[in-house]
Amino acid sequence: MLTDVLLGNYRKRVLSQLLLHPDEDYHVRELARLTGTTPGSLHKELSKLAQAGLLLRKEQGNQVRYQANRQCPVFPELAGLLRKTTGAAEVVAQALAPLQPSLALIFGSVASGTETAASDVDVLVITERGFGEVVRALYAAQTTLGREINPVVYSPAELKNHVAEQDPFVLNLLAGPRIFLKGTPDDLSQLVGHSAPASL
């Protein structure tokens, strides 16, 4: 939410994609697809950001590609700002990757974009691994994000049981805004079984 106010939602999405993947360059159409924006207005936006020195503009044949400019004096600060806000998903996903969870998603205020400076990152992790293992895996990411991470850990079978029993906490969690870190909404429906309530 903070970066929406500072940068606007449109620019936040574009800059997150570019500045949090500084080694990648993107064609305008590709970037539009990745960020859910339209290529027409994106062209203008990108060329302005390149003129300001925040992006590199490269011509490859008849294609124009854009990449984050690490040499820009404010690059580290801007990338850090994005990582702490929009980048939370990526940081948490990377921290969880070695555990190979069946499914993982962010719920709560970070997912709904209503987080404040003091908000935790609430993460649902579906795995057979223990709570302690998940906590250890996420520990360093808390420093990167400057936020506490609050994991909720269930095994696939436990999650299915809780949904079948209509556990209000789990149902609320699954029905609210979510950012998928591992798996898709379809994978989630499969995990909880086809008897899942319609809200899923």
Add this chain to the structure above:
Amino acid sequence: MTLANLLAIQRLQAFEASPQGVQRLLAAAERNLADAQLQVLSRENRFDAAYKCILQCAMLGLWAQGYRTATSQPGHHQTTLQALPLTMGLPNDLIIVLDALRKQRNQNDYEGDPVSPAVVTECIHQAQSLLAHTHQFLQAQFPHLLK
């Protein structure tokens, strides 16, 4: 941070525990661990009992070294757990997990969030190993407190 530093900033108080006091707290920790394994209880209460066992073991570490936390101070649970590497030589890595269990307790006590089975299992497992460690530690370094 040393225990003496924590005393200087009043996170800890000097305290001389009696053998009777130590044995009473140790017995309480054992009862809590036994209760945590009662399947008829809710997950929240089993978790609570196991967490109490962990906190009591951590408190025994402080007592043995001549300290206690000021229970009137906010954050005294955190102080007690984070002192474990200093009091009983436990690895910092373990404190990460114990501190996460403390946060789960807050989530449950103050927000009503349910405790997941994975958290109950972890809490009981940690309580068992910390209680065993506490016994060994007292036996090896402060045997007079067990007599």
